[in-house]
Amino acid sequence: MGVDSLGYLALNVRKPAEWRTMLEQVFGMEAQPRPGNETIDYRLDSHHHRFTLYPSHEDSIAALGWEVNSEARLDELAQALRDRQVDVTLGSDELRAERKVRKLYTYTCPMVGAKSEIFYGPLVPNTAFAPCRGISGYKTGNQGLGHIAFWVKDQAAAVAFYQEVMGFDISDYIAWDVHDGVFMHCNARHHTVAFLREGVGPAGAIMHVMLEATSMDDVGYGYDIVRDLGIPVTIEPGKHSNDHMQSFYLQTPSGFWIEYGFGGREIGPDWEIKSYDQPMLWGHRVQV
Numbered sequence: 702m703g704v705d706s707l708g709y710l711a712l713n714v715r716k717p718a719e720w721r722t723m724l725e726q727v728f729g730m731e732a733q734p735r736p737g738n739e740t741i742d743y744r745l746d747s748h749h750h751r752f753t754l755y756p757s758h759e760d761s762i763a764a765l766g767w768e769v770n771s772e773a774r775l776d777e778l779a780q781a782l783r784d785r786q787v788d789v790t791l792g793s794d795e796l797r798a799e800r801k802v803r804k805l806y807t808y809t810c811p812m813v814g815a816k817s818e819i820f821y822g823p824l825v826p827n828t829a830f831a832p833c834r835g836i837s838g839y840k841t842g843n844q845g846l847g848h849i850a851f852w853v854k855d856q857a858a859a860v861a862f863y864q865e866v867m868g869f870d871i872s873d874y875i876a877w878d879v880h881d882g883v884f885m886h887c888n889a890r891h892h893t894v895a896f897l898r899e900g901v902g903p904a905g906a907i908m909h910v911m912l913e914a915t916s917m918d919d920v921g922y923g924y925d926i927v928r929d930l931g932i933p934v935t936i937e938p939g940k941h942s943n944d945h946m947q948s949f950y951l952q953t954p955s956g957f958w959i960e961y962g963f964g965g966r967e968i969g970p971d972w973e974i975k976s977y978d979q980p981m982l983w984g985h986r987v988q989v
């Protein structure tokens with residue numbers, strides 16, 4: 702029981718023009734504007750969209766979407782959330798049409814406070830992804846959109862909830878300086894969520910979202926574009942100790958970071974949980 706992958710992320714954003722520039726020019730995503738309003742869906746693979754931007758007076762998560770691969774398992778997960786006293790609502794036909802999925806439930810994650818959704822049956826249109834710049838694309842498929850890292854007040858409770866209800870397993874741990882992170886998987890991707898003890902960032906806030914390219918050159922060209930556009934690089938290129946991702950981090954117009962990576966290692970049947978004392982093997986010098 703549990704989720705199979707990270708499906709989509711919908712964001713309320715105060716600076717939609719800056720977000721558009723970043724998603725299109727750096728990440729090559731394909732805009733799917735909605736007729737009659739300012740909302741824009743963004744495509745990056747076979748799915749109709751994986752990101753949505755809602756122009757807003759605040760920066761916040763509008764929907765963190767978790768994909769479940771069957772209706773029966775989706776219903777099971779909704780019940781498991783209710784059994785934990787989480788208020789779960791069946792998504793309306795209107796919301797289903799907006800998200801382009803067959804069925805969904807909405808709730809607020811009790812661990813990070815994010816407006817969240819569990820869904821199944823995302824739309825795969827009969828057109829190819831048409832990137833804005835010449836990229837190879839993104840490693841998604843059954844590993845989902847990527848990973849997301851949150852600051853949390855009660856790390857042990859967050860880990861327990863994502864194990865017992867959401868169906869994740871622990872990948873490994875990193876404790877360094879004042880930081881303390883637990884990394885968790887729900888498919889072959891090394892981690893789909895990470896929970897960092899609050900301190901540097903406030904509990905409930907996103908620390909970063911990771912997108913994995915299918916070519917190191919996508920990341921390298923992206924790094925040059927970020928520099929040319931004057932977008933802040935918050936962590937220089939480097940390689941992580943736990944997932945072996947080669948990546949750099951940039952600051953989004955909402956303040957949290959996006960990690961643009963390549964070459965992450967996968968969870969296999971003989972995976973052994975390790976503890977690391979640094980997040981990097983090399984590089985990844987922090988710039989803030």
Ligand SMILES: [Fe+2]
Binds near residue numbers: 848850909911960
């Ligand atoms: Fe990451």
